[in-house]
Amino acid sequence: MxxxxxxxxxxxxxxxxxxxxxxxxxxxxxxxxxxxxxxxDDSDAVTPWVSFDPAKARPLPTVIAVDGSLQTIMSDDLPRRELSFVKTALLRMDEHRIARIDRDMPHPIHMRDLAKDSAIYHSTVFPLKNVFVPDQTNYDLVRHIIRDSMKMDLDGQVYETLKWLAYQKWDGTNQRSPEFECPHCKDKESKQSLPYDADETRCTVCGQVMYLTDMVGFHLEMSEDSAPVSLASAYMLIHETLLLLLPVRLAWEQGWIHELSNNYLLIKDGPLMLRGQYVKLIDGIRNLLAWAAKAGHPIHLMGQEKTGLFVDHLGTIARFASPQHRGESPSYAILSHEFIRQHIQRAPDMRELYGHRTNYGEKVFLKLDPHHATVINVPTGQYLNAADRPHDAADLIGLDRILATLPAFISHRFEGGLIPIELANGVASLSSYPSAEVLKMFARLR
Ligand SMILES: [Zn+2]
Structure with a gap:
């Protein structure tokens, strides 16, 4: 460079x-x-496409879509000061409203009304470089911002959802939090965790205060005096994930989990996946989804991938799958761990099963009409620990009803576009931020 x-x-x-x-x-x-x-490729003989009839299952009438965006701005003078603004949004829509939206040219006023009535937003800002608060290192400042952003904004609902997930409160077993490394002494030998329902505790080695939000592990991205942009994007991803689970917690606490299970589709823009230190939240998410399915309240949840290896691969083979012509049945292909290693990653010898540590959704190719193909992720609950799984619709939670719902969301504005995700993008996007110049003035960076 x-x-x-x-x-x-x-x-x-x-x-x-x-x-x-x-x-x-x-x-x-x-x-x-x-x-x-x-x-x-000039053919596709291997992908396990199955055609389906969307009319066989009842569509889910209410959709919740979650998305986020971030913008990093720098001062013009030296030393360069750097801030990152993060925004996340949750949008709730019902089928009637979605049906009224023009597929090719959504009217901005419709979009605005929708955003006004049925969206919640969160935003925060992180000092990345050369920004100080007296008597605090940048490291501690960022830790406090993370804790306060989750606790104070949206009436603390996102923070309560983090607690709900960390302590797996749905099953009544009063668990401790997942284990993590103390953000102060970083003692790798001693495994720390918080007692059930605690907001903070003291490190057993150095005695300093550790917050529940430290458990997530954002501080592992940072050095003592600066933070990289990856910190802001990790915060955005975790916040989106918590927003996605927020309605599940509310439904569970308020006794309408049956209604949520029957009528709601939760959609996340991006894969159902967490990496690095954030995988410690994966077990909790899988346990939650498995618990709900077992209790007879399957949670209909999906992610949509818009970039990456799977999208590229689908781009090369989608034209060989049915439907080729209008009026033909749509089709889907559930990708097993083995199929992904062999045919998509082309790394058949990798020891660990695909997605074993990082994913809470499995990959499905979907072709809804001759010009619309996309990659979605759908959870299985607990990880299916076999090379040939998932292998059919029964392995994926609520796949039939998800597939019955999606045809109504087809948009032809973007490749593989789905209306709720486009709307959530619009609500969360940078374009609804003030411009970078305004942000700079606001942040006193000029
Ligand atoms: Zn310590």
Missing amino acids: PYQEGSRLGRETASKLGHLQVLKSDFVRSLIQRFEYPPA
Whole structure:
């Protein structure tokens, strides 16, 4: 990467001559020789497509969609100060409202009314670099912002949902929180956790206060005096996940979990997955979904992937799947762990089963009409610990009703577009932020 522009010197530009030298390098050439590129398929004999009749199951009449966005801004002068604004939103819609939206040209006023009546928002801001509060390190400042953002905004509903998940409150077993490393002494040997329902506790090694929000592990992204943008994106993802589970908690606490199970579809923009230190929340999410399904209240939950390996792969094969013509049945393909390793990742020898530590939803290709194909994720509850699973609709929670619901959401504005996700994007998006210039003034960065 070239050097970035400084106050005195312009930015370094990569020279054309430099490119030529790279191509002359024997080492680079030997690397390129070893790369394998997926062949351009001219057929698809392996994907397990199954056609289905959406009319066979009852559509879910209410949809909740969750999305987020972030914007990082920098000061113009030196030292460069950096802040990251994060916004998340939850949008609730019913089938009648969705039916009124124009598929090709949604009217901005419709969108605005929808956002006004049925959305909740959260926003916060993180100091990433060269921003201080007296007597606090950036590290502690960010820890406090995370705790306070979850606790104070939206009447603490998101924080209560974190507690509900951390202590698995639905099953009445009064569990301790998942174990984590103390954010102060970072003692790797001692496993710390919070007693049931606690907001904070003291580290058994150094005696300093640890918050429940520290359990999530955001501080592992940070150094003592600055934080990377990945901190803001991790916060956004965790906040979206908690927003998604918020209606489930409310339904459970208020005694309408049966209604939620029967009538609601929860949709997240992006895969149902957490990585790195955040996987410690995965067990809780899987336990919740498995518990609800077993109790006879399956939670209809899905994610939609819009980029990445699965979307690219589907792009090369979707045209071979049915429906090829209007009026033909739609089809789906449930991808087993083995299928993903062999045919999508092309890494059949990897030891661990696909998604074992990180995913709470399995991958499904879906082709709803000749011009609409997409990748969705649907949970199984507990991880299905076998190479050939998931293998049919019975493995995925509520798949039939999810598939019966989605045809009404088809949008042709974007590749694989689904109306609730487009609307949630609109509500959460950067374009509803003030412009970066306004944010800069607001943040006193100029
Ligand atoms: Zn400690």
